[in-house]
Amino acid sequence: MKQLILGGARSGKSALAQTTAVQLADARKERGQDTQLIYLATCDNSAADNEMQTRIARHKAERDERWTLVEADADLATTLKSIANDNTIILVDCLTLWLTRCLLLDEDLSKALIFWQQQKEALLAAVKSLPGEILFISNEVGQGVIPMGALSRTFVDEAGFLHQALASQCDRVVFTVAGLPMVLKG
Numbered sequence: 001m002k003q004l005i006l007g008g009a010r011s012g013k014s015a016l017a018q019t020t021a022v023q024l025a026d027a028r029k030e031r032g033q034d035t036q037l038i039y040l041a042t043c044d045n046s047a048a049d050n051e052m053q054t055r056i057a058r059h060k061a062e063r064d065e066r067w068t069l070v071e072a073d074a075d076l077a078t079t080l081k082s083i084a085n086d087n088t089i090i091l092v093d094c095l096t097l098w099l100t101r102c103l104l105l106d107e108d109l110s111k112a113l114i115f116w117q118q119q120k121e122a123l124l125a126a127v128k129s130l131p132g133e134i135l136f137i138s139n140e141v142g143q144g145v146i147p148m149g150a151l152s153r154t155f156v157d158e159a160g161f162l163h164q165a166l167a168s169q170c171d172r173v174v175f176t177v178a179g180l181p182m183v184l185k186g
Helices: 013-030 052-060 076-083 095-103 111-126 152-171
Strands: 004-007 036-041 067-071 088-093 133-139 172-177 180-186
Touching: 004 013, 004 152, 013 036, 013 088, 013 133, 013 172, 036 095, 052 088, 076 088, 076 111, 095 133, 095 152, 111 152, 133 152
Parallel strands: 004 133, 004 172, 036 067, 036 088, 088 133
Antiparallel strands: 172 180
């Protein structure tokens, strides 16, 4: 099953995804199935400032020893293809950080947007055929004002387009507000 968990900053989406993944793993264990829990980070310490490193450290502290950390580069689809199998439960945290990473790879926004479109299409082409359970986490940013700058507007637009396309392919979509999940699909 593929799941998309959306929400604003500090909405509880990561906690929900992690709890869901652990529950899935526990249910598999009860059935005698081997399961590997993988936390697929779309941002690594090398790309992070002090505040982001603190966030990363907090996320690591929230996971127990059952989790394996994999740090993806901008080619998220290839990373997923290389680790997904019938025994994996993968939590991808988070798609908007991945989008940011792709958009900032080139100072020329038009070139960065071309790169992003290629990466997005590769992910969308791979999602349905990926084995195992995958939980995608992403920030819903399209409910506020329209940003002033071109890069910010592009980010909001592209996050919305990604969420729409991925939601159509996922079996379950959940929107989280104040730690409360609202099932939108599935």
